[in-house]
Amino acid sequence: MILYSPATLCGPAITPSLVWGVYKTLVDITSMQNALRKLHAIPQTALLGCLLVTYGAMSQAALSRSQEKRHELPFTSVVIHDSFWSPKQKIYRDNTIPHSWQYVQRDIEDNEIAAGWKHIERGEDYVWNQANLHKVLETVAYALPQESNPELDKKMDGIIAAIAGAQQPNGYINALMTVRHKETWVDLDGHHEGYVAGHLIEAAVAYYQATGKRSFLDIACKMADHIYQHFIVEKHEGICGHAELELALVRLYRVTGEKRYLALAKDWIERRGKPWAYSSQTPRSYFMDHLPIREVPEVTGHAVRSMFYLTGVTEVANETEDQSLKEAARRLWRSTTQRKMYVVGSVGSQESDEGFGPDYDLPNHGYNESCAACGLLYFAQSMFLLDGEGESVDVLERTLYNAVLHGISLDGTNTYYRNPLSDSNNPRGNIWVCCPPCLSRTLLRVQNYIYAQTAHDLYVNLYIGSNATAQVGGTQVALAQETNYPWDGGIKLQVNPQKAARFALRLRLPGWCRKASFSLNGKLLPKPLIEKGYAVLDRQWHTGDSVEINLTMPVELIEAHPSVKADTGLVAIQRGPIVYGAEALDNGNSLDWSLASDAQFQVQHQVELLGGINTITGHQSDGGQFTLIPFYALANRAASSQSVWLPLMGKSVGMTNWEGRLYRPLASP
Ligand SMILES: [Zn+2]
Numbered sequence: 001m002i003l004y005s006p007a008t009l010c011g012p013a014i015t016p017s018l019v020w021g022v023y024k025t026l027v028d029i030t031s032m033q034n035a036l037r038k039l040h041a042i043p044q045t046a047l048l049g050c051l052l053v054t055y056g057a058m059s060q061a062a063l064s065r066s067q068e069k070r071h072e073l074p075f076t077s078v079v080i081h082d083s084f085w086s087p088k089q090k091i092y093r094d095n096t097i098p099h100s101w102q103y104v105q106r107d108i109e110d111n112e113i114a115a116g117w118k119h120i121e122r123g124e125d126y127v128w129n130q131a132n133l134h135k136v137l138e139t140v141a142y143a144l145p146q147e148s149n150p151e152l153d154k155k156m157d158g159i160i161a162a163i164a165g166a167q168q169p170n171g172y173i174n175a176l177m178t179v180r181h182k183e184t185w186v187d188l189d190g191h192h193e194g195y196v197a198g199h200l201i202e203a204a205v206a207y208y209q210a211t212g213k214r215s216f217l218d219i220a221c222k223m224a225d226h227i228y229q230h231f232i233v234e235k236h237e238g239i240c241g242h243a244e245l246e247l248a249l250v251r252l253y254r255v256t257g258e259k260r261y262l263a264l265a266k267d268w269i270e271r272r273g274k275p276w277a278y279s280s281q282t283p284r285s286y287f288m289d290h291l292p293i294r295e296v297p298e299v300t301g302h303a304v305r306s307m308f309y310l311t312g313v314t315e316v317a318n319e320t321e322d323q324s325l326k327e328a329a330r331r332l333w334r335s336t337t338q339r340k341m342y343v344v345g346s347v348g349s350q351e352s353d354e355g356f357g358p359d360y361d362l363p364n365h366g367y368n369e370s371c372a373a374c375g376l377l378y379f380a381q382s383m384f385l386l387d388g389e390g391e392s393v394d395v396l397e398r399t400l401y402n403a404v405l406h407g408i409s410l411d412g413t414n415t416y417y418r419n420p421l422s423d424s425n426n427p428r429g430n431i432w433v434c435c436p437p438c439l440s441r442t443l444l445r446v447q448n449y450i451y452a453q454t455a456h457d458l459y460v461n462l463y464i465g466s467n468a469t470a471q472v473g474g475t476q477v478a479l480a481q482e483t484n485y486p487w488d489g490g491i492k493l494q495v496n497p498q499k500a501a502r503f504a505l506r507l508r509l510p511g512w513c514r515k516a517s518f519s520l521n522g523k524l525l526p527k528p529l530i531e532k533g534y535a536v537l538d539r540q541w542h543t544g545d546s547v548e549i550n551l552t553m554p555v556e557l558i559e560a561h562p563s564v565k566a567d568t569g570l571v572a573i574q575r576g577p578i579v580y581g582a583e584a585l586d587n588g589n590s591l592d593w594s595l596a597s598d599a600q601f602q603v604q605h606q607v608e609l610l611g612g613i614n615t616i617t618g619h620q621s622d623g624g625q626f627t628l629i630p631f632y633a634l635a636n637r638a639a640s641s642q643s644v645w646l647p648l649m650g651k652s653v654g655m656t657n658w659e660g661r662l663y664r665p666l667a668s669p
Contacts (some may be wrong), residue, residue: 031345066276068454069318069640070385073470074209076145078447082465084486085446088412093143094414094442097152100136105434107133108159110175115165122179128242128434130176133159134199135437137216139541142208142444156207160216163200167219171226174199185230185238189280189287192518194240194268197223198248198308205251206445217255224252228264237276239268241287243305246312247378250319266316269293269309274576286353294328297336302355303348303367304434310336314382326386333383334660335359336376337395343558343572343663344579344644345399345407346419346630348372360563364422364645370407370415370435373399381449384461390533393461394511396449400462401486401577405632408439410611415439416635421530421581425639451479459506459534463491463549473503473541486576487605487614489513489551496543504538506531507549512576514665515552521545551576555601555616557666560645562653563663570645571595573628574618575603580616580628587626594621594647610636621649 080086107129112118140156143149167173172184174196185193203222207213227245230236249265252258273284273292284290285300288309299306310332317325339359341347349357349366382395383389407416414428415436430436451468452459458472463485469478480494495505509516509530518525519536528535537547553576560567573580584591599618606615610633617627634642651666658664 032050042386061369066561070388070452070454070457070459072381072385073451073453073468075142075445075447076209077470078450078466078468079146079446079464080450080464083484083612085464089143089146089444089446091410091412092139092444093147094412094441095150095177096408096436096664097136097140097143099413100139100437100440100584103430103436104133104136107176108162108400110179111159111162111166114175114178115162117162117165119203120530121303124180125176127176127182128196128431129189129653130135130174131196131199131244131291132437134196134203135441136579138199138203138206139437139440139444141203141210141370142441142447144210144294146444153211160219164215165218167222170537171222172225173197173219185236187279188238189192189241189282190277192240192242194245196243197227198244198246201245201248201252205248205255206441208255220252220259221256224249224261224264228260228408228587232264232267236277237271239271239276239287239289241280241282241305242302242310243288243312245316247308247382250312250315255321262319265312266320266322269316270314272309280531285502285630286355286469287454294324295331296328298359299332299340299356301370302353304354304369306356307336307347307372307379311378311382313384314379318382323467329383333392338660341367341395342368342403342421343398343560343574344402344419344421345376345395346373346403346406346421347376351418360561360565362560362564363566364560365420368403368421369440370404370419373403373407374420374438377404377442379406382468385452388459388510388532393508394533397462397510397577400446400449402579404439404442406634407435408443410633410636412440421631421644422642423635424641426635427639428635432549450481456502457504457506457510457624460493461508463489463508463551473497473501475499475501477501477541479501486578489516489549489553489576491549491551493543493547494545495540495541499541500540500542502538502540504536505541505547506534506535506536507547510551510577512556512574513551513553518548519548522548556604557595557648558663559651559666561658561662562655563588567645568653569647569651571651571664572644572649573601573646575614575616578614578633579644581634581642581644582628583640583642585636585638586629588624589640591641591643591646592624593624594649595619595626596621596623597649597651600649 075549113120140152144153163173166175166178174193177184200223201220204216208217246265246268249408251263253261272289286302288296288306293313310329313325314329317329330358335475336347340356342362346368347354348369349362351367354367354369380392380399384392401417409428414430416428417431417435450462450464450466452461453470455470456473458470458477465483466481469476478496483491518528522535533660555573555575558572558574582591596619601616601618604615606613610629613630613633615627615629617625620626629658631644
């Protein structure tokens with residue numbers, strides 16, 4: 001049964017969410033732009049009438065509720081138990097973490113040398129190496145609450161003790177720099193000291209949240225204090241060439257309440273785009289240091305650095321309520337996701353600078369570093385926390401299930417640095433420059449992205465079988481979610497408040513979904529309120545209340561904006577959040593074929609194949625059969641050519657109705 005039609009996919013209709021969007025324009029200019037985009041087809045008289053009625057009825061309580069800050073549920077409050085993520089996270093705990101230690105042993109030893117426990121002379125090394133150790137420690141922090149592991153806990157204590165021993169009397173901590181006798185804070189473009197410090201802080205915050213131990217957090221606070229002293233109190237100029245510290249300082253501020261850390265994060269953002277004595281000849285747009293953030297028209301430069309930077313910008317804007325900074329974040333979000341993002345949710349097409357290219361320049365052999373996909377996921381989460389738009393979580397989900405998962409092998413021990421959408425015989429490896437531990441820390445933290453809340457709203461952003469607890473509506477609420485997502489769209493939720501309480505359960509309507517139904521305690525809801533991409537069930541909740549959601553999940557042909565020349569005449573295949581690809585070994589060792597213009601698809605769940613996946617089969621234009629597997633599962637068997645975008649016989653170019661969209665379902669070939 002069709003119960004709603006998202007305006008982004010079908011024709012717009014007057015809904016309470018649209019009226020609310022217009023109402024909110026009184027205080028929020030960007031919402032006005034978004035709302036007007038959706039409202040362009042509605043008669044203005046009808047719109048005005050709805051607006052006036054709604055404005056009159058809007059209570060002060062609703063106003064203050066709309067201004068409450070969203071936050072994600074702590075990863076310690078969410079337990080995943082499903083057939084998709086549970087086995088994957090077990091692999092990351094059992095295989096990926098043990099496999100990782102060998103690559104950071106030298107970095108651990110650097111701390112032991114700096115602490116005076118060992119005496120070894122060190123030669124030159126990659127200046128960012130300590131960050132890899134920090135990312136492994138952060139990965140472990142997310143793993144510890146998932147499964148008790150006293151041995152791993154003890155190992156963490158030992159490493160943290162070494163890092164504490166390596167910390168200098170002035171608070172500076174970067175053992176690589178110390179044992180190689182490098183002068184600190186002099187080569188800001190090259191030495192990555194802010195980046196390394198940021199990852200130390202993120203690891204320390206995660207470890208504190210996981211265990212309650214302050215040992216690592218105290219080290220992080222001393223380092224943050226040192227940086228504050230050097231750059232704010234002593235007024236040294238410059239920015240770190242690799243963003244990361246900005247977003248990490250906001251996380252540190254949130255767990256400590258120390259406002260200086262937020263001020264320091266804001267300062268590092270405000271510094272950009274102003275002249276200073278650079279230590280390299282690299283164009284400043286590479287660092288997004290060419291203009292002050294509020295004047296930057298489009299995302300540029302190194303994709304990982306830019307995504308980390310913009311995550312920090314968004315987080316600072318959200319915490320400080322800086323409206324012009326919020327506008328900058330929204331503008332650069334649109335630049336990223338509406339003109340420079342691949343269909344699998346990856347970014348950074350250019351190999352020459354590991355960076356963003358011009359608008360719509362998305363070659364299918366593009367670079368797409370794994371860390372950049374992780375960065376886009378973080379940016380998406382921060383945009384959701386800022387504006388509460390389901391569209392932000394659509395990007396997060398697209399990136400998570402496709403670009404990020406593609407970066408790591410199914411056995412958890414090999415990774416991709418580059419992730420092109422069209423490739424030939426390029427196996428995963430173990431290049432420990434940055435990506436492997438960035439992938440593992442992201443994938444063991446999926447718990448953080450499933451739910452979010454304000455004091456009166458409980459968001460269900462991702463459909464993943466799990467149990468969660470939250471303090472909402474003045475009581476503790478236990479939530480139990482059961483689903484076979486992403487392979488089908490049926491979801492059951494049990495809502496159990498400790499005492500009867502009023503709050504809004506906000507259930508995300510994924511952007512890929514064109515038909516959905518909702519039931520409450522067994523009764524179909526004919527017209528649920530739809531707001532910002534969520535079905536909103538605002539009511540008095542009682543223990544034992546249940547909600548059922550059915551998201552219809554057909555196979556969709558996806559076309560790219562006509563300005564993406566690389567995809568002319570081609571389609572991608574998507575079902576639910578999963579983007580598919582063809583591997584030659586499933587298709588007669590050839591990818592030299594087209595989809596039939598009237599292709600019919602069969603979906604089959606294959607438990608034994610590639611960790612358990614849905615395959616899609618259908619007919620080629622010459623009558624042969626093709627088989628597709630999820631993009632994330634490509635390149636896990638024998639070497640074989642792969643492609644996401646496939647030719648479709650007779651595909652015409654749709655030139656109209658692309659407002660704000662980079663990809664859309666193909667209505668008919
Ligand atoms: Zn990387």
